[in-house]
Amino acid sequence: MTKHRIYKMSFASVYPHYVTKAEKKGRTKTEVDEIIRWLTGYSEKELETQLENETDFETFFAKAPKLNPSRALIRGVVCGVRVEDIEEPTMQEIRYLDKLIDELAKGKAMENILRKSC
Known part of the structure; x- marks a missing residue:
């Protein structure tokens, strides 16, 4: 799948997979x-509205009210890429979002996932 196709995917179409991954663990x-x-x-x-509107990933992140500056502390590998x-x-x-969901599914404490202890 090309980058362009990923960006145009509906966030709402992937969201249930994030939830399922978390709930399985x-x-x-x-x-x-x-x-x-x-x-x-x-x-x-606002999140509910984005899901209802089936906003694509590119728009979802471009229109995010305030991207958390602590996201720069997120490190690690997703799909073989740092x-x-x-x-x-x-x-x-x-x-970044994929990595945070992975951390949740692996049992990491929310405080650490949200970089509160960093």
């Missing part, structure tokens, strides 16, 4: 939503 949709809101600055209602080394901004935001 005993985590919750509420935690997934908290991570997304922390990363993007969307309120609960997230901190991704140069394309939208792809890096997508992979």
Whole structure:
């Protein structure tokens, strides 16, 4: 799948996969939503609206109210690529979110996922 096709994918089409991944490991949709809101600055209602509108990833991140500056602390590998080394901004935001969901599914504490102890 090309980068362009990923950007144009509906965030709402991938969101259930984030929730399923978390729930399979005993985590919750509420935690997934908290991570997304922390990363993007969307309120609960704004996030619901983005999902209802089936906003694509590019627009979802471009219109995020306040991308969390602590997201620069997210390190690690997703899909064989180090997230901190991704140069394309939208792809890096997508992979930051993927990494946070991976951390949730692996049982990491929310405080650490949200970089509160850094």
